[in-house]
Amino acid sequence: MLQNVIIGQYYPASSPLHRMDSRSKLIAAFFYLFIVFLANNWITYGLLIAFTAVTISASKVPVRYLYKGLKPILILVVFTMLLHVFLTKEGDVLYKAGWLEIYEGGVIQGIFIAMRLLLLVLMTSLLTLTTTPIDITDGLEHLLGPLKKWKLPVHEFALMMSISLRFIPTLLQETEKIMKAQMARGADFTSGPIKERAKAFVPLLVPLFISSFKRAEELALAMEARGYRGGEGRTRLRALEWHNRDTFAIVLLILLTLSLFLLRS
Amino acid sequence: MEISIKQLEHRYMQGTPFERRALHDVNLDIPHETFLALIGHTGSGKSTLIQHLNGLLKPSAGSIRMGETILEAGGKKQDLKPLRKKAGIVFQYPEHQLFEETVEKDIMFGPRNFGMSEEEAKKTASRVIEMVGLPQTVLSKSPFDLSGGQMRRVAIAGVLAMKPEVLILDEPTAGLDPAGRVEIMELFYDLHQKNKLTTVLVTHSMEDASKYADEIAVMHKGELYLHGKPREIFNERKALQEAGLDVPETVQFLLKWNEKSGQHLSLSNFTIEELAKSLGQALKKRGS
Amino acid sequence: MENIISVKDVTFFYPGEETATLKNVSLDVYKGEWLSIVGHNGSGKSTLAKLLNGLLLPHEGTVNVSDYVTSREDDIWEIRRQVGMVFQNPDNQFVGTSVKDDIAFGLENFGVPRDEMIKRINESVQRVGMEAFLDQEPHQLSGGQKQRVAIAGILAQKPSVIVLDEATSMLDPIGRIEVMETVRELNQNEGITVISITHDLEEALSADRVVVMKMGEKAAEGVPDAIFQQRDLLKSAGLDLPFSLKLSEALRRQGVELDRGYLTQEELVDALWKLA
Secondary structure, eight states: OGGGOOTTOOOOOOOHHHHSOHHHHHHHHHHHHHHGGGOOSHHHHHHHHHHHHHHHHHHTOOHHHHHHHHHHHHHHHHHHHHHHHHHOOOSOEEEEETTEEEEHHHHHHHHHHHHHHHHHHHHHHHHHHHSOHHHHHHHHHHHHGGGGGGTOOHHHHHHHHHHHHHHHHHHHHHHHHHHHHHHHTTOOSSSSOHHHHHHHTHHHHHHHHHHHHHHHHHHHHHHHHTTOOOSTTOOOSOOOOOOHHHHHHHHHHHHHHHHHHHHOO | OOEEEEEEEEEETTTSTTOEEEEEEEEEEEOTTOEEEEEOOTTSSHHHHHHHTTTSSOOSEEEEEETTEEEETTOOOOOOHHHHHHEEEEOSSGGGGOOSSSHHHHHHHHHHHTTOOHHHHHHHHHHHHHHTTOOGGGGGSOGGGSOHHHHHHHHHHHHHTTOOSEEEEESTTTTOOHHHHHHHHHHHHHHHHHTTOEEEEEESOHHHHHHHOSEEEEEETTEEEEEEOHHHHHTOHHHHHHTTOOOOHHHHHHHHHHHHHOOOOOTTOOSHHHHHHHHHHHHHHHHO | OOEEEEEEEEEEOOTTOSSOSEEEEEEEEETTOEEEEEEOTTSSHHHHHHHHTTSSOOSEEEEEETTEETTSTTTHHHHHHHEEEEOSOSGGGOOSSSHHHHHHHHHHHTTOOHHHHHHHHHHHHHHTTOGGGTTOOGGGSOHHHHHHHHHHHHHTTOOSEEEEESTTTTSOHHHHHHHHHHHHHHHHHHOOEEEEEOOOHHHHHTSSEEEEEETTEEEEEEOHHHHTTOHHHHHHTTOOOOHHHHHHHHHHHTTOOOSSOOSSHHHHHHHHHHHO
């Protein structure tokens, strides 16, 4: 099931959305998180859905892929919707059976909340689906750059992120290797009561920690040998380029926001 | 224990876009008490093959018989513990698997998992630590306070403690200095003979293969490329070179000598002593 | 010959250890040579390597790289630019998320402007034969390829010395050959000085000079031909003898009257032919 969750995964393609600057995508996604909450009637939700649909089609991520990724979250969405349907007592009663009363307001509220959740998840997924983790890191470093003035370790944070990203596959391989070595010595990671199973992970985690510390130490040494001395005076190979399409996207988002303000009730 | 591999195929990540065939139609019988050297380059499938021998990987097609146990594609889920006890694997850089507070506890990990009593496991630990050439005092130390070479010996002791009948060694000397390499290989060879083990050694070294192995199997591109007695394999120099390998230095030297002298010394002198003897006799013959 | 590195009377202790890891070691490295440093595990050879670019500083004595001194703080960055280092574990020195990013890492640290950086990356990646892999991620590369990327990263810094700290010991034979051929070319065609810490006999045999380390001291220094005749020295330094030398000895035990030990198979075949 874990491999079906698409939040945080990258979908390799070359779409207008993929080619956008990660900064504009980050700004847009962040902005979107707020303006979703402006919608409060059918027209405004319709507008948001239309905007999201256009964005999805511009991303070239297959709808089926998106749907597959959303499936695990659908349960949450349906649950929240039902909560609202049953608990909101506004407007006309639509249905009554014993203690159970469903109101019109509840149904509408439920649908709205479900849409809001779906839209939020879709948009944030689109950000990570069309932007490599390292581009997101770069974008964040640039956007948060001004905070360096207040001694926030923005460069160190970004470096930490990029090194973590670089080592995720390495650590996964390592985990598999150690797991096999312990299984060959009779360790059992898959059966038995939960308490036993938790204990079974000690032989996996201890070696993993030890090797990670060793890696960190060697990596630090290698970085030092290659002249690393903090963020000051460093130049960058990875350059971000702001194009017209980025400006266009931001303008579009501002127009959407204005329309939402005008049309909400 | 006798090992019989039939039409073995393995595909990684089967049913995904990343599917990759790592083994194809491997047929290999390893008789009881054989020392088999498994040679091939990275990606030739030799690591994949040995992981089948104790059920860490399951065949995508074909079957493996390890003594009484049969592992086959689509076979029923079975308890693999008895097999894993009998077929001990020493992985590459085995010191990376150490985790306990003391050497003794770490060595006891395997035996305890396979149901040995605490007391018995302790006795076993004190026995195997000697086998790998470390003093009893090491038992109470933390494995992480030992040197790299000692850690490797402790990890090996942890596998020997399970009293395996089959010993599977995945480049057990990688990263050691030359002296350490010889010591570890001699240790395994000694065990192999004394305990009548069946041994599978994965190696890049033709020298080790020629020195210790009864049989050599060469893997290339996921298939069993050559299999036979060392003498037979070393007669196939062309084929070996096509797989990016070569004959051991003793044989290289013999070939050079035969070419220069026009003599036909047998290519079955694999140790330096044997080679020197046969060269010595050849020289005397010419001299007289 | 002109010195590029000189180590003078260096003693080094690791914190908390009573015996010195290096005792009074002096060593000259000549410009353009290939120097192999051999010795058993724990002989201090890796520590010596780390003193050469100021990753470690001597407690006594000095380490000079051309006109710079590792103990002077202002010199250290120039020294690290000039003396590039390839470590043992290919994974633990790959910093970037792709080949390109990794080669750039050193250049970024030294503040090289972006246009110049791109030029140097493209050039150095060609010199190690990895130009087809610029956008690959580290987990898609073999050990030998990762080490070649590490070398490209150093080349981009325009170094004068490359230190290989057991850089091939975790590689398979093919990876080892790839890396050694790359370095040999740089040494021969571009005059880059190579200092190689190694267990690999064949490699030491083809070096210009060999230094043998033993228990923290320099036990011997000389051309391979001279060093490899000293069998006891090599044994006590935890080293194996080259094949042809072992065979020479075995032949003498068989009563074959060889005048000396031979280092290569060709030489030995010729010598035997003449005897016969």
